[in-house]
Amino acid sequence: MQFQTFSSPHTDRPNSVDKVMLQVILALLPGVLAMTWYFGPGVLINIVIATLSAVAFEALVLKLRKRPVMPTLHDLSAVVTAILFAIAVPPLLPWWLTVIGMAFAIIMVKQLYGGLGYNPFNPAMAAYVLLLISWPIPMTSWLPPAVLSTNPLDFMQIVSAIFTGSPPTGLEWDAITMATPLDGMRTNLDQGQMISEISQSPVWGDFGGLGWEWVGNWFLMGGLWLIYKRTITWHIPLAFFAGLTGLAMITFLFDPESYPFALFHVFSGGAILGAFFIATDPVTACTTRKGQLIYGVAIGMLVYIIRTWGGYPDAVAFAVLLLNMAAPTIDYYTRPQVFGHGDNHG
Template identity: 50%
Template sequence: MLKVAAALIPGIATYTYFFGVGVLVQIGLATVAALATEAFCLRLRNYPIKPFVTDGSAIVTAWLMALSFPPLAPWWMITLAAIMSIALAKHMYGGLGQNTFNPAMVGFAIMIVSFPAQMSHWAAPLGLAPQSLDAAAQLQWIFTGHLPAGLNFDAVASATPLDTVKTQLMQHTNMLTILHEKLFGGIGGIGTEWITAAYLLGGLYLLQQKLIPWIVPVTFLAVLGGMAGIFWLVDPQHYTSPLFHWFSGAAMLGAFFIVTDPVTSPTTPLGRMIFAGLIGLLTYLIRVFGGYPDGVAFAVLILNLAAPFIDQYTQPSVFGHKNRKKAGAKA
C-alpha cells in the first residue's frame, strides 16, 4: 500500500501545480475522514485498531477518491464520501479483502449522482482563466462556499475537457472547432494531459515493482483506445482520438490504480483480461453516449458485480482432469 501511495505522488504533485492547494486539501480531508471511520468501524466490530489503520488501505482509498473529486469541492462532500466508502463499501461487507465494490469508486459515484452541480465546480487550470484563486481563496471557497470580495467563481471556473467535448457536441459543434478552444492542449486538456502522464509514470513504477498484473492496464487502455479509434476513423468530426481518451479524465488513474484492485477483480489471467476489457468498453460508451462525461467509476462498479461470475467461468482446468474424463468416456 505504501508503494501504491508513492506511485500516486507524481500525479498529486502535477495536479497541485496546475489546480492549486485545493487538491491537497481534498486529500487531507479524505484521509482524516477515512482513517477516523476505519477506526470507528473496527471498534464497533471489536477488531484491533492499529494493525488495520496502519496497513495503508484506507489511505489509498482516500487518495484515489480525492483525486477523482474537483479540487474545490465543499469540505463536507469529500468527508461524507470518505465516510461512506469506508463504512458502507468496505466494513459492511466484512472489511479489507471482503468488499465487493471498489470503495473509492463507491464514494465518488454516490456524490456525483447526489450532487452533480457541486461535482462539476472545477477551477480552470494554471494560467487559463483571467483571474486565479490563490491558496487563501481556495481554502475560503472549500470551507465556506464564499470567495473574497472582488472575485467571481464563474471567472475562474472551467469545465473538464471531457465535459466540454460532450456539451459542445450536443450543440452540434464539430470536433475541430471544439479542440481549438483554449482549454485543450496537444493531446488532451491543458494540465490534465500532464496529470494523466504523471499517473502513467506511477503506473509504470507499479508494473516495475510487479505490484499489479500488466494484462489489466494494457487491456483496459487497448479496448478504450480501440473503441475510440474506430469511431474516430469513421467520423473524426464527431469523435475524439484514442490519445484524447487516454489522456483525459480518469483513464490512466483507472487503468493502473483502480481497475487493478485485487479484491474487487477476478483472480484468473483470462478473467482479468475480460474484466479490464469490459471496463474499457463501458467507459467509452458512457463517455460518448451516456449522461456523464467520464465513465470509469460506473464501469468499474458494474464490473465489480460481474467479477465472481467471470472468475467462475475462467478457472483453468485442474491438471489431468480432462484426461480422466476422456479416459472414462473411451472405457
C-alpha cells in the first residue's frame, strides 16, 4: 500500500533496493565481459552456478524463517552477491566450491544475522575468504589471459574442468593455469629478482598483468558510472586509492627495485573492483562522509600492507572484512553534531 508523505522528502519513491542492485549489476557488465574475453566462459559459468545457488539458499532460509520469499528475491541482493563472488574466484573453480561459498554467504553471513541490512560483513568477501583459507590451491589457480595461453581450452573442456574438478585429458593443472600478477610479483621478489627484471616478462603490460589491466579499466568505467548515477559516492573509492597508492609511492620512492610503482597495485588484482563495488556496500560500510573517508583510506592501506608483508597477495577481501568490523565504531566517532545540541549551552 502506498501512503502519502507529509514530511520531507516530498518525493514519491518506491522501494529502491532492487533499483540500486540492478544499477550495480549493469555497472559490473563491462568488467564481466572483459573477464570473459580474457579468461574464457568459465567466468560466466561461475556466475550462473553462484546465482542459482544464492537464490536457492535465500529462498530456502526464507521458507524456514516463514518469511515471504518473492519480495526478498526481487531485491536482487543475492544476485549481486553471487556475481561479485563469481568474478573474484578463478574461472575453473570446481562447482561444489562455488556452491559452498554461496551457502556460507547467504545462510551464515546474511540470513542468520537477519537478512539484508543486518549483516555486519560483506557476504561475497566472507565466502571468498572462507574458500581461500580452506582450499588455497584451487582458489589461486587462474587461467592465463587468452593472449598468453599456450594451451587454450574450448568450451566443453572448461565445462568438464569445472564439473569434474580435473584438468582436460592429457594436460596437467600447471600447463593450463598460472599465478596472478600479484602472486607472480611476490614470488619473484622473494626469489631475489628486481622489478626491472620481472617487468621484462611477456606476462606484464604497462602497469600490471597483461589482460588484467583492461579488466580493471572496464570495472573502473562501471564504477564511475555508479558515481555519476549517484548510486555510490566518490568518498570511499577515492579514499581507498589514496590509502593504497600513498603507501605504495612512499615505498617505491624508497626502493623502486623492491616495491612496484603505485599503479601496479591499482591495475592488478581486485583493487578497482574492491574500491567501487565491494567497499561501497551500503550495509557494511561507513555511512558518515568523514567516516567513509577514514574507512576507505584504512582499507587501501591494509590492502597494501597485506600485499607487501602478509601472506595473501590480493588482500582486498581481508581488508574489507577487517574494516567491516570497525565501521560502526568509525561512524560513532564521526557522526555529525545535531544542530542545537552542542555541549556548550551558555
